[in-house]
Amino acid sequence: MTEPKDFVAGVGSDIRKSQKRVLFVTRRTSAQVKVSDEEQVQTFPEGLLRIALAIEILAIALVLISLFFNAPLEGIADPTNTPNPAKAPWYFLGLQEMLHYFPPVVAGVLIPTVLVVALVVIPYFNVNIEADGLFLKNRRRRLSIFYVAALGFSLFLWFFDVYVALVPTLIVAAFMLIAAFSSPHSSSRSRRYLASKPVSWWVMTWFLFELIVLTIVGTFFRGPGWSWVLPWRG
C-alpha cells in the first residue's frame, strides 16, 4: 500500500472527559455534509429512563386490561360446526373483506403480495427521495397519470361492488385533487401541506385509510353469511 491514504482520521482529545467517535470520511462522500450541532444527552440514564417509563406505562395499561377483561375462549374446536360468521384474526379481516369481493387469487395473493413488495421498495423508489410534492414537477403528465389511475381504480372497485374500498379511494382522490390545484405557497396551511406531499405519501395514506376502513368493517359490520350488520343493533 504505497498510495496515499484515502482518508484522514481524527480523534477527540480528552477521552476521559467526553468520549468521541471516529468517523472515516471517504472520498466518495459528499463534502457538503452539514450536521447541525445538536444538544445530546447520555443514553444512560436519560434515554433508558424514558424508555423504561414508556414500557412501564404500557405494562400498567396491559396489566389493568388483563385484570378486568378476559381473553375470549369459546367452545372446543368442532370441525362439524361452523360458526357464522367464521372470522380470521382482526388484522386479517381487511383481507377477508377483500376476499368477499374478489376472486381468491386477487384478494388472497395479488393484493398482499403487492402490499409487501410495495412496502419493501418504498425506500428504494426514486420519487421518495426527492420528497417533492406530487404535482410540483411534470404536473401535466402526473396529473393525467393520476386521473387514469384514480378512474381505473374506482371503476375496478365499482365493477366488483367494493363500495367499502371505493369510498376511501374516492376520498383520498378528492384530497389529491385538492393538492393538485393547490400551490405550495398557498395561504391556507392545509393546502400548503397537501401540496407538498409526494406520491409515496399519497399511496401510503390511501393504504392506511383502506386498511382501517376494511378492518373496522370486517370486525364490526359483518354478521352471519358475511352480511352487513350494524354492531349497535343486537
Place this chain on the structure above:
Amino acid sequence: MPDGKGGYFERLERTRVWRSVFRSGTGSSTLHRALAIQQNLFLHLFSTKVRRRMLGFRATWYLGALTLGTFFILVITGILLMLYYHPSVPQAYADVKDLKFVVSSGMFLRNLHRWSAHAMVLLVFAHMFRVFYRGAYRPPREFNWVIGVILLLITLLLSYTGYLLPWDQLAFWAITVGSNISSAVPVFGDKARFLMLGGHQVNANALLRFYVLHCVILPLAAVLFVAVHMWRIRKDGGLYVRQSEPARESEPQPEVPATDNKEVLVGKR
C-alpha cells in the same frame, strides 16, 4: 442517585463480587454512563449518547420501544404459559381451561399474553406508519425499513400461529379461514397450505406445527431481526432526525449518515 456512603446498596455496590459483574459502576461521570451502555451486552446496541430532541414523545411516540416492551412481556408470559400447555388435541383446550380455572393467576397470564399480542400487532403497524410519515425510511435507513417490514410479517405470523393454540372454535375457524387464503395462490398455494398445516385440514398436525412456529422458530427469528433492526439504527446514525422543513423546501439536500458526534472531520478530496 447515591447519597452518602452508608446505604446497604451502596455498600453492596462496592463489593468485589458486584464490581466483577457490573464493571461500569454507577459513577455520575459521563464516562461511567457511557461505559454502562457500552459494557452491557444488551444495552450496547444503543449509542452512548442520544439527541435530546429524540427523547421527546412527539419524535417517535416511543413506538419502537413499546413494541419491544410488548415483545418482552409476550416472551415472559409465553414461557410461563408453555409450562401448562400440551400441543395436542383435545388436551390443548383442556389446558387452556385449566389455566382459566385452576392454575393460580393462569387466567391473568393468558389475558396478558393475549392482549399484549394484540397490542404488539397494533404497535408494529403504528410504528411503521409513524416511521413512514416522519420519512425515517429514507436512505440510508432503507434497509432497516425492509427489516421492519420483515418484522411486521413475523409479528403477524406470531400472532396468527398463536391464535390456533387454545384450540377453541374461534381459533379453529380463524385459522381455517386464514389458511384457506393461502391455498388461493396458484401453483404452490395448496402445497404451502399443506406444508403449513401438515395436512389438508386443521388438525393435530397443524396444532403442533403452529406450536413449534409460535414458540421456537418465529420468536428466534424475531429476536434475530430485532437485534439487526436495533443495530442498524445505530449504524444508520441513530434515531432519525428530521431537518427543519423550510431548509429542505428551498434547497433539497441529500442526507448522509448523521452521527451522534459533535465533530465531523471532513476528508480531503
Place this chain on the structure above:
Amino acid sequence: MSENKSTPPITEQEISRRAFFNKLGMGSLGVAAVGTLGFTYRFLSPNVLYEASPIVNAGKPEGYPIDSVTLDVNSAIYLVHLEEGFLSLNAICTHLGCMTAWKPELGIIACPCHGSKFSREGQKLAGPAPKPLPWLKTWLSDDGDIMVDRSTTIRPFEFLRI
C-alpha cells in the same frame, strides 16, 4: 424540549427529592421482581393433579388366600396375607427405586437391580437397600374391599385383621 432553558440551580432539597423518587422507583421494581418470583412460584405449583388416586381398591379379602403375597404392578404395592392379618408394602426398592419382585420359591422379595432382599414383612435381609420396604396404610372399606393408601406409611407390624 429542544429550546434552551436555563436549568434551575440544583438545591440540596432537590437532590434528596430525586433520591427519594429514585429509591421509590427502584424499590417498587425490586419489590415487584420479588413478588413476581412468588407469583411465579404460585403459578408453577399445580392446584390439581392428573394422577391416579393414591388410594387403591385392592378388592375383596377373599381374593387373597392366607400366606399369599400379591404384587399389583400398576399401583406398585404388595398385598400380603399372613396369619396375623393383611399388610401392604410399597413395592419400590428403597435403594434406587427399582420395582421389586416376589420370589415364591425362596419366600423373599428381591430387587432385580442391585440384589436387595426383603422378607414378606418388608424387613431387609440382604443387599444395599438402606431401609425396609415401608408399610402402607390399609383398611377395609364400607363395601368390604381392602383399601390401600400409597401415600401414607404406617409403623411396621400393624396388621389389618378381618
Place this chain on the structure above:
Amino acid sequence: MSRILWLSGALALTLAAGCTRHTASAPALHATATGSAIVESSGGKQLGTPGAMLPQPLVVQVNDAQGNAVTGALVEFRGAEGVTFDPAASLSDSSGQVSTNVTLGAPPGRYEVTAASNDKAGKGFVLKVTELAAGYQQQLGFELQDQYCARCHDPESSPQRVSNYDNLAVKPHAFTEGETLNNFSDADLIAIISHGGPALNRSALMPPYGVTLSRSEVQALISYIRLVSDPPWRITGVVYAKQ
C-alpha cells in the same frame, strides 16, 4: 379485590332492583271478601318428582265462620326455596275455591306449602299442606312397594288392583302411619322387611323379602316409608346402603 367488586356490583343490583320494583310488580289483586279459614279440597300429599310440577293442582277452599264458601277472598301461596306456584295468589271463585299448580324444588323430600289469607280484621290465617318430592331412592321405593307391598299395606282397592287388606287377620300398617312406623328404627324396618314379621315378634303374615330384595332395595323402601310417613319422620343422617 374481587370481593369489593362483588360488593359494589351487589349494591348496584340492589339499587337497580329497588328502582324497578314499582314498575315490575304484577297487577295487585284486591280481595272483595274475607273468610276465616282455609280448608284443603284436593292436591295435598302428592308424590311428585323434584323440580317438576305436581300432577294435580292444589285446590283449597276459603270458608267463613259458618263454614260456607267465600267468593273473592285473596289467597296467597308460599313455599320453601325453589317451590313455585302458578298462580302464586288469586281470588277464590264462586265455590270459594282457589287452584294453583305447584312446582317443587330440586332436592327430594317434604315440602310444606302454605295457603294464606286474611280475615275481616286483617288477621292472617293459613292452611299448611305437605307435598312430597321423591328422589331416585324414594322413587325406587315407591315402585317396589307398589309391586310387592301395596296389595296388603294399602287398604284402598282400585279396579286394577284389589286390596288384600280386609282379608288379613292382623292388619298391616299403611306406610303413612307415622305414629307407629316412626317408632321403628331403620334397623328394625330392615329386619322386618328382610326376615318377615316374626323377626320382631310380629305377625307371620308379613313374609320375608330379604332374599327377594337386595339390601339397597330394602333401603329404598325404607326411604320411601320415611318420606310419606305422617307425622313426618324426624330427620337423622340417612345412610345409603351401597350396592
Place this chain on the structure above:
Amino acid sequence: MKSMKARLISFSRALVRDPIRTFGMVSFLLLVALAIAPAKDHFSEWRHYQQQYLRLIHDRGDAVTLQRHFQGGIRQIWLPDLGVVDRCQSCHTGLDEASLVDVSTQPFRRHPPIPHRLDEFGCVVCHRGQGAATTVAEAHHSTLAREEPLLPARYIEASCGQCHHVALPGTPKLNEGRELLARYGCVRCHSIKLPDSSTMTATDQPPPLTHIGDKTSREWIYAWLKDPASYAASATMPNFQLSDADARDISAFLIANSEPLPADIVPVAATKSSSAPDPAAGSSLYGESFCASCHAVQNAAGNLVGGDLGPELTRVGSKVKPEWLQAWLRDPRTYDSHTLMPRYRWTEPQLTLMNAYVQSKTDPDLMANVHLDPATSEQIAHGKALVTEYGCAVCHEIRGIQKPENFAPELSRIGSKPLAQLVFISGMQQTLPDYIAAKIHRPRAFGTALRMPQYTFSAEQVDALTTALLSYTDRSFTLPTRLQIPSPSIATYQPAGHAGKLMTELNCFACHRINGRGGDMAPDLTWEGTAVQRQWLDDFLKNPNTLRPALIRRMPKFNLSDSDRAVLTDYFMTVYQTADIDRDSMPLSGYSTALVEQGRQLFYSKYSCQSCHMVNAAQDKGYIGPPLTQVGSRLTAPWIFHWLKNPQALRPGTIEPNQNMSDEDAGALTAFLMAQKTSPTREAKR
C-alpha cells in the same frame, strides 16, 4: 383559576421535566397493578364458599368429623375414560356428608342417595354444566365456551338414560317418555339410533289405508282428519291442523286411491240380520269375549274403560261399514296382516250379533256437519300431493305412495344439540329443554309452514317426552362400552308349524311373552309346558274362565276346535319346557298323609301362605296369588317345588317372596298343594 386543560398540561410538563419523579411514581403504580393479580386470584369464589362451609360446620355437633373430612383447595374428580374433569366439590363441599341431611342451602347440600358413587361418574355426566369451571356462572350456565347449562332437576332422569337404554325402576318419567316415543310413533318420522347401533322402533299400529274405502266413508275420514280427538279421545293420530279444503282433498284422494277388497272377503251386500239383534245378548258376548281387555269404551262419566291395545270403540258404529266389520270380525288378518286382533272363531249368528252390538256404538254428532261434494280430479291430485307432503305414508300403507325415508330430523343426539343451532321463538326461555318441550307442546308455534302435527299430550307427557329426548346425547355415544347398558334386543321368535300359525292367528304374543317376544299383560309362557299338566291346559283353552275370576283383563275364549286345541296343547307340552327342571321327577299324586299334613301346617302357620292364597275357598281369603284350590290338577309337582324354592328364578318380578325354604319344607308344601285336586263333583258340574 386554572382551567383543567392548563392544569393537565402543566402536570404533564412536570412529569416530563422530572423523569425521576415520574419513574418513581409509575414504578409504584406498576407494583400496585401487578399486586392486584394474585389478590384477585386469592379472593376466588370457591375459596369464599369453602370459608362459608367451614363456618357452617363450626357449630355443629359433628364438627370434628366434618372438619376431618374437609379438604381445602380445588377438589377434582378425574375420569379419563369418560372425559370428565369435575371440580364441583370445590364449592359443593358437603356432597357426600351423610350427616348434612338437614342442610338445605346450596352449595352445601348433601347429595340425595343414588346407586352410583360420586368418584365413579363425577357430577357433569348427570347434571351437565361445565365441571372444569370453578366459578358459579361458568359451571352452571351456558356460556360462549360451553353451551350446556345445568340440567334442571325435573329432567334429571334423562341423564340415567344416557347409559341405561332399558327401563329402570327409579326413572318413571324417562320410561314413560321412551314409551310415548314408541307408542305415538314419534320414531317413525324422527329416527333415533342408539349407541348399540340399534334403532328405536314404534309400537303403534297405524292401519293400512290400501282398502280404506271398504272400511269407512269419506265423511268419516274428513271428520277424523280435521280432529282425530273428536272421534276418539285416546287417538294416537295427531291433528295436522288441516284446512277444510285440505281435509276434503285428502279424503277424496284416499277414497279414490282405495283398492276394493275381493268380494269373497267383503260381500257387497250388507249382512244385517233381518230381526233386530238383542242388545243384551250382544253385550254379554262382548263381555265374555273379553273385548274390553284390549278395547276401551267411554262410559257415561267420560272415562275410558278397557284396555288400550286396540282402538277405542266409543263411536265405532259411525266409522266402519257393517259388511266390512262382519268380515273383520270373521278374520281380521285378511284385511290387515299385522293386526293384534285375534281371530275369534265365532259362529255366523255370533258374528252378526257382535257386529250389530259394535255398530250400535255411534255418535250422530260426529259427522253431522260434514257435507262433501263428489271429488274432482284436481282435488284428488291435490290430496295426493298433500299426502306426500305431510308424510302420511311414513305411518300408513298407502297404495302408490312410497314410504319416505328420513322424513323428519334424526333425534339420536338431540340432547346435545348446541343452542347455536336452535331457532327460538320470542318469549321463550332459551334453553334446550324448553325448546324441546315447546316443540312437542305446540310445534306449529315455530312456524305455520312446519309439518310437525299437533299432538294432545298432557303437561306431564310433554315433560316425560322431553326427559326421554334429552337422554339421547353425544355422551351416550362416546361412553366406554363397559358402561353402555343396551336396550333389550327385539325378539323375533316365531313358533313353527300349525301351532305357530294358530298362535299367530290368536295373537298370543299380544299378551303373553314367550322366549322374550310378546306383551306383558299375561303370564310368560316360555316354560308353561313344565309348569302345568296337560289336561288342565286343554281344559283352560276350552274354557279360560277358571283362573283368577276377579281380574278384568282376562284371556278370551277363542272357540277353538278340539283338533286345534290338541295341536296347541301338544306344542306347549313338548316345546315350552325348561331344561332346569325335570318335569317327571316328582309324582303328581300319592304323597303320604303325614307329609301332606306337615305341608298344611307349614302353609297355615310357618309361611302363612293363606294371607295371599286360598286353598280352602270357604275359609281362606287371600287373593293376591292365584287360588290354589285345584292347584294339584293344574301344576306339576317339580314346578311347585322349584317355585317355592325360588319364585323369581322361574318368573322374574313375581310378588311372592323367596322364603329361603329348606328342601324339606318345600317338599312338604308341594305334597300338600298337590293334594288340592279338582273334585269330581265340581268337574261334573262344569
